[in-house]
Amino acid sequence: MINRKFHFNAIAKFFIGVFIMMNLVGCDKNNDDTFSPKLTVARESFDVSNSNSQYAIDVLSNKPWEAQSNVDWINLEITSGGNGRFNLSFSVVENDDDQRTGIITITIGGDTSREIVVNQEAGNTDDIFVVPNGSGDGLSWSKATNLANALNIAVSGNTIHIAEGTYVPSETITGGDPSDERDRTFEITRNITLVGGYPINATKDTESDPSNYTTILSGNDSSYHVVVVSASKDEGQKVGLHGLTISEGNAGSASTSTEINGVKFRRDYGGGVVIGNAIVNISDTRIIENKSEKFVAGIYAFEGSVVTMDNSEVSNNISVSNVGGIWVSESKMYISNSKILANEGGTGAGIHGYPDAEIYMNNSIVADNKGKSYGAGFYVRQNSIAILANCMITGNSSTSKNGGGGIMMYNNTKVTIISSTITDNSVPIGPGAGIYRRSGENVLNIYNSIISGNHQLVDGKDVDTYEADALPPKLESSTLGAMVFDQNGVDSNGITFNYNTMLQNLGDFVIVPVGENNPALIYGADLEELVRIGDRQDPKVEESIITSDLSHNSRTGLKIMGAFVNIN
Incomplete structure (x- = not known):
């Protein structure tokens, strides 16, 4: 009679032996110098600031690697390393001239390489001047341009001065659908400053006075977001929004998104202003009468953003679901001398911090906000x-x-x-x-x-x-x-x-x-x-x-x- 226990153990040992042999063969193959080299990079191009700034590339290599730059204004933190996943950090030197391009080349196995193109913007920091339907080069009030063109030609450090009037976006958000009018927005891709509140007949000596000269950025009750801030977080730089009225945005109901610099901007968040992984200073600005078919009608700051708001107002924004006024998500917001009034939404109708948010508020009023769930005025949640x-x-x-x-x-x-x-x-x-x-x-x-x-x-x-x-x-x-x-x-x-x-x-x-x-x-x-x-x-x-x-x-x-x- 067959010993079934012995028979089972013999079969088990056989398969275990086969498994070990297969893994040994696999290990030998991976250690073989002739093993096929593989190299992947997360991004093949970078648009970088004209200031001294740092960046990193996510790289995966199955062999030791070497890296070099073909220009002296791109400096690599390290130039070689072993196999595995790593961040290749590099810095760029301030540019005070025209736009320039450099290439970082990563090589493994002698003949396998990847190139990363680095485009550095020009060092021009001249002011730009805007009037409704302007057609000039924007270098003076007498040759003022339109706001869409100003945003396209602006480089980090520029200030765009905007005369009174109503401005409606005509450009599609990065990665958006050109056939969808609701994807049109005023997108701020660089660390620049927008200043409104100038009279239509302003001259070089005219100062901003938003209380008398209203500069309105309007979504025309159509755009998913009136203003999108997608500028990168460069050391010592920030986006400025001053003397503006941001109104009539209408965030959608579908949870689709566009991706900009690795950050997903959802169409159902933020009818007025959306800030993704950016540093923004808002002052003397009103974010009013925006809507959302789903979440947060006024301001949505997320993914590591740092926002400072002073002497401003977020009022009468209405969301079908959570948050009428301000939503701070995994970000910091400093609010002073401001009013958050009469916003409507579900949870957190006035201000919502969730998750991992930090909100520091002083000398401000949160009043008459109307909710349909928890925390009508001020709501913080989850750490x-x-x-x-x-x-x-x-x-x-x-x-x-x-x-x-x-x-x-x-x-x-x-x-x-x-x-x-x-x-x-x-x-x-x-x-x-x-x-x-x-x-x-x-x-x-x-x-x-x-x-x-x-x-x-x-x-x-x-x-x-x-x-x-x-x-x-x-x-x-x-x-x-x-x-x-x-x-x-x-x-x-x-x-x-x-x-x-x-x-x-x-x-x-x-x-x-x-x-x-x-x-x-x-x-x-x-x-x-x-x-x-x-x-x-x-x-x-x-x-x-x-x-x-x-x-x-x-x-x-x-x-x-x-x-x-x-x-x-």
């Missing part, structure tokens, strides 16, 4: 952080039973609130009409602030939570509902705050504490303590911000909680 100083968050509301009328925190976030007022926000049921924390560990720090008078149908707290073993918020020199907390975070028993009689709305979202024996006028942090609080933050809150209120009135000699001090 995002925010610091708010001298901010007014009021009048934001959601029609959903989900919480977070003023501020929403979800899934391991951290929010620090300093000298701010959060009042008159509402949710129909609750919880957390003022601030709502949910899921994970959400850290909330509140200093010298007023959080009171927020409304929900079911009785609840101005700061509420729905998470297991939630840490209580840190409260110092602040009011929470009727409670008052001193500088040490201790509830001042017997001292109460009544928002009905102790807060006064002076109009234009200016809400100040008033009345005798008002704890918000007595038990706030003094100037020395505010400076210490600002210094403890990362990044630090500048002393010029921490020592004044939202309207830049000094807090010297005062111990007043909230965004505004009442100096009358």
Whole structure:
């Protein structure tokens, strides 16, 4: 009788032996010097800045390699290496002359090579001047050109001055569909500055005055995005948008995209402005009345972007789904002296940070935003952080039973609130009409602030939570509902705050504490303590911000909680 166990073991050993032999043969073949060389590069061309800047090429080689440049203005970090995947880093030297081209050649196996063409833009940094339907060379107001041509001829460092009027895009986004009119946009591919607000009859001495001369970049209710910023992140350079009104964009519903420099720009995100892996400075600009058939109607900043916005407004933008105003995704945004008003959307109708976002906001107002889900005013989610100083968050509301009328925190976030007022926000049921924390560990720090008078149908707290073993918020020199907390975070028993009689709305979202024996006028942090609080933050809150209120009135000699001090 056959021993079946022995028979099975013999067969198993046979197949194991065959498997080992096959792998040995494979190993010998890979080590054979005659093995066919293979070399791939992620990109075969680079358009680079006219400044001193660095870049990298993703390369895969199955043999040792060598690299060289045919010009002296391209410098390779290393010129040889072993097999495998690697980044070949190179730098370019500043160009102050005409456009130029160089070639990087990578070689393996003696006769297998790949060439990477490097095109460096010209060093011309002359200003360019634009009027509606301009047909000149753009080198002066008298020879002004049109905006599409200005964007095409601009090189890094240029400033484009744009006269009053309405401008509608005529150029297709890089990689877009020329037959689709909605793919037309004002695409900024270089680190240049756009300045609007000039009169139509401007001369060389005329200064920008956007309050009197309106420069409108309009999507004509058609373009998926009015402005697309696809400029690369070059050291010491950035894109500037100043004195403009960006309006009537209409992001689509399909999740298709175009790819620019390895970044995918989706057509269903960002009706007004889309910023992908770029550094952008926005000032004296209004992003208003844009729409989205799906996500984020106003501004969408994503994939490592760094955006600074000052003295600007993001208002009346409407999204069918999440986010009406601003969405910051895996990026940083610094907001100051700005207003985010009356935007509409699902989750995060006003401002949304998700995921891994950083939002630093001061001297700004988030008001009257209307949501249909979580976090109507300000919503951070999934490992995002925010610091708010001298901010007014009021009048934001959601029609959903989900919480977070003023501020929403979800899934391991951290929010620090300093000298701010959060009042008159509402949710129909609750919880957390003022601030709502949910899921994970959400850290909330509140200093010298007023959080009171927020409304929900079911009785609840101005700061509420729905998470297991939630840490209580840190409260110092602040009011929470009727409670008052001193500088040490201790509830001042017997001292109460009544928002009905102790807060006064002076109009234009200016809400100040008033009345005798008002704890918000007595038990706030003094100037020395505010400076210490600002210094403890990362990044630090500048002393010029921490020592004044939202309207830049000094807090010297005062111990007043909230965004505004009442100096009358």
